[in-house]
Amino acid sequence: MNPAAFSLYPELDATTLTAFVTALETGDVTGLGPARAAEVADVRSVAVFSRVKVAGADGDLLDAAMWRHNGGRPRPVIVMPSPWTTHGWLPYAVQASVFAARGYNVLAYSTRGFAGSEGQVEVAGPLDVADGSRALDHLIERSAGPVTRIGFLGDSYGSGISQLVAAHDTRVDAVVALSTWGDLGEAFYENRTRHVAAVEALLKAAGKARLSPQTQSVFENVLAGRDIQGTLRWAEQRSPFSHVKELNRRQVPVYFSHAWHETLFPGNQTLKMFNELIGPKRLDLSIGDHSGPEMTGMIGLPNRIWTNAHRWFDHHLKGIDNGIGAEGQILAEVMWSQTLEPRPTWHSVTEHVRRLHLAGSAELAEQPEAGWSTSVLCGVDTPATVADAIVLCGYDEIAGRPKAYQTGDIDRTVTAVWTAEPEAETLRLRGVPRLRVTYRAPNPKSSFVAYLLAAAPDGTAHIVTHAPYCDLDSPADSLVSADIELQATAYDVPRGHRLMLVIDARDPFYGDANLPRATLAFTSPEATPSYLDLPLG
Incomplete structure (x- = not known):
């Protein structure tokens, strides 16, 4: 398999998303389907789209895109760190536009070392956390009116970074973490067993990225079975579970989605994180594997996970009483039956x-x-x-x-x-x-x-x-x-x-x-x- 051609998002159509972004910039919807053309018209009628560069940590410039409303009206904002993909922030183009059309100012950025962003891939290290805060600074400074509340949303790689930024930056009011991890060490070494296929997949998907020497060394050590304790120390700093006290101190609302047959970040380590949180929380469990259940929403089709992400932010950032807070903590899709079962807590799932x-x-x-x-x-x-x-x-x-x-x-x-x-x-x-x-x-x-x-x-x-x-x-x-x-x-x-x-x-x-x-x-x-x-x- 060609490393440069491997993707954790096999259904992502970069050509179509690029055409969508071009239409956001120019207003020319030629070649877009009716639904996408309508979305472009909706967001352009209320917000201005622009490609920007964010001054990240260590002076590295991050490639980003911004959806910004004019006028002095107070607004909530959302920052979206990119997934682990050579496409950078592009997978968020449709959903960021939907958020903008619903009244949010939005900034999506390519994480360091990926796509057009400078720096090297640190795997949610301190520089990535600092980048998230710098991206938020950039968005706040360019918002025409006062910023009311702040959300971070990420899929996969961006989801872990979003949790970590929320733990360290007290300005963050709510998080959406899709196909995420809680304990990266447990994801790499489940029951002390090396997740060789997961690390190989991450390396292949980052074939065009610029990995830091430490990142390259850690991944090679997992594959070779070397320095397990060193890898676990490296992973601990990058695990939201290690910083859960900071999230609990402010009771940050966190929405998780996960797949039952997750082969990249097995579900139990995310459950451990979820069960430790004491603030408002929700976990949607679905049939499928990593990022698959939310993929249709990324390419612009109806999707219950993205619908719930919008409802989560509408409730916790806008104060809208849309019922999501009263639906219980768990919504589980039973495998192969596609029946949805709500439960008040995870512990009530097992009778x-x-x-x-x-x-x-x-x-x-x-x-x-x-x-x-x-x-x-x-x-x-x-x-x-x-x-x-x-x-x-x-x-x-x-x-x-x-x-x-x-x-x-x-x-x-x-x-x-x-x-x-x-x-x-x-x-x-x-x-x-x-x-x-x-x-x-x-x-x-x-x-x-x-x-x-x-x-x-x-x-x-x-x-x-x-x-x-x-x-x-x-x-x-x-x-x-x-x-x-x-x-x-x-x-x-x-x-x-x-x-x-x-x-x-x-x-x-x-x-x-x-x-x-x-x-x-x-x-x-x-x-x-x-x-x-x-x-x-």
């Missing part, structure tokens, strides 16, 4: 927990069973994988075409498989499943990946959730006890379908700590039985 035990008969059983052992051969890829491709798999899921796993093709000599009885009624999984399992590793370092599948009577299955695990400390030939959370899910297992737990020792999405051809022997000691806890709603 009770059902425990199934891993048995020697390869069953998920109601009672514990000790004394059995089943082996997994290391170094062999299997049909059980997280996804076929990072980000891209989510678009098939949104379209209702999730990957079908052929359970008969899963070789039991290189995987461990446990299957439950067919469900007598629909099983409503809601929340974070937990797996505890014990295994014997012949080497000091070992890893595995656990997948929870829902298998139909015909032998096909869909992935419900998964999680990796890595042990780096235990002596050779010792028993390792793994107690891990699988990624959060909302999934209805239909009547007659079976839950299937699959464990293998290698997945291309993650770093492999095992020695080739080694064997992991899974078991269930009587004192610490192996089990799977299922959150039910």
Whole structure:
């Protein structure tokens, strides 16, 4: 794959967005569709669009665009740091115009090192935070009238920066963070397992960007498995979770959106951040992968996430009583059914927990069973994988075409498989499943990946959730006890379908700590039985 051609936004049509921006500048809507032409006319009737340069930190100039109203009327403003893309601020062109038409002054800018902005990519480091404040200064100084309240909005990379700016700049009154992260260290090292595919995707998508030497070094260290503690220290400063006290001190309202099958920033670390916030907050969870659920809004089509982002700012920046504050903290789209389920809090999503035990008969059983052992051969890829491709798999899921796993093709000599009885009624999984399992590793370092599948009577299955695990400390030939959370899910297992737990020792999405051809022997000691806890709603 050509690094320069790889994008975390495969559906983004840069040519069409560039034509839209040109029309904003000139008023010539020739070649635009009726809807886009109407949007251009609407925003030009109330605001002036211009390309600008913002004086960022260290004297670096940031490429930006501004939508500014004339007249002395007090107005709220919004700053939009760009996603991780060579297109810079361009993906925001349509939505920034919609905000401007609704009365906001808006500034969208390309983060340092990307597109036309100077400087080097620091991955939401101190210079990026300072850039956000400088961008806000630029917008306030050029607003014709008084600024009432201030919002920061970002997608992906821009979402993390938005949270961090809000934590450090007391002028920020509300945040919208789409496809975001809370703990960057956990995103890179989930259960101490290297997210190789995620880092590779970030490097490829930044093929035309200018990475700082430190950024390049950190990414290379993750891929090579070097200096884990150094990477975690680097990530801590760049994690909104590390600065949540600052956000809570002012109770900054934060709106999150996230995808269930997120392969770049797994959902549990964002949930950790969300649950720690004490101010007004909302989390919309959707089918798909990174940035996919909000993509239609970026290209100008109706989109509930962007609609809720507008409602969030209208409520918290304009003071409009539009009901969003009374709708509860959680809105979850149930996987494959597209049913939307509101919940008052995340903790109310799970009503009770059902425990199934891993048995020697390869069953998920109601009672514990000790004394059995089943082996997994290391170094062999299997049909059980997280996804076929990072980000891209989510678009098939949104379209209702999730990957079908052929359970008969899963070789039991290189995987461990446990299957439950067919469900007598629909099983409503809601929340974070937990797996505890014990295994014997012949080497000091070992890893595995656990997948929870829902298998139909015909032998096909869909992935419900998964999680990796890595042990780096235990002596050779010792028993390792793994107690891990699988990624959060909302999934209805239909009547007659079976839950299937699959464990293998290698997945291309993650770093492999095992020695080739080694064997992991899974078991269930009587004192610490192996089990799977299922959150039910």
